[in-house]
Amino acid sequence: MRLLILVSILILPGLSAAAQTEQPHPSPASLSHSLDRVSKKPAARSPIATKLATRLSRVCGQWAEYWRQKQLDNVVALYAPDAVFLTGTGDRFNGREAIRAVFKTAMEGHTSDLTPRSLVTDVSGNLAYDSGDYLETIIPTSGVAKTELKGNYVIVFKRQRSGKWLIIEHVWTDKPAQ
DSSP: OHHHHHHHHHHHHHHHHHHHSOOOOOOHHHHHHHHHHHHHSOOOOOHHHHHHHHHHHHHHHHHHHHHHTTOHHHHHTTEEEEEEEEOTTSOEEESHHHHHHHHHHHHHHEEEEEEEEEEEEEEETTEEEEEEEEEEEEEETTOOOOEEEEEEEEEEEEEOTTSOEEEEEEEEOOEEOO
16 A cells, blocks of 8 residues: 555656646648558568468468368367367357367368468467458258358467467358359
8 A cells, every 4th residue: 555655656746747748739631641651551571470471371271271181180280279269150169179079070061162362461479360261162961052152261370389380269251152
């Protein structure tokens, strides 16, 4: 309690003085110019970050290849043990084993021709994301007519202690292709 009072005595007068100091207000034109400059000039990436972003953007393509070939173990190995998968229907699967179970059921029930396209990939520290869209043809093993889907995805990666990047969040949307 004494510490809180001491901090209040030392800091509050300085804040009051700063609040009373008149700050110049930027003109709307200068604000617009600043916003244009920010939105048109993305921050420069280091060559290492660019290379890593390119490598991570390819993970979705590798994921799709494993999915088409029904290589369940390889698909699941791309996820962290505590990963989360959110489906296009709003279902949430927590953990690698739950993700394995839902993917196994899906692979057993149909064959997929999935074509993802990465649109944006970025890296910041130990986190990265890849966002894109996809087209998919699903052919049920029951022989029912095939379904054409399209949608979007976001994959969030986290660098593990080992240095390996794994999926920690995967969101998938879908709707019938037109």
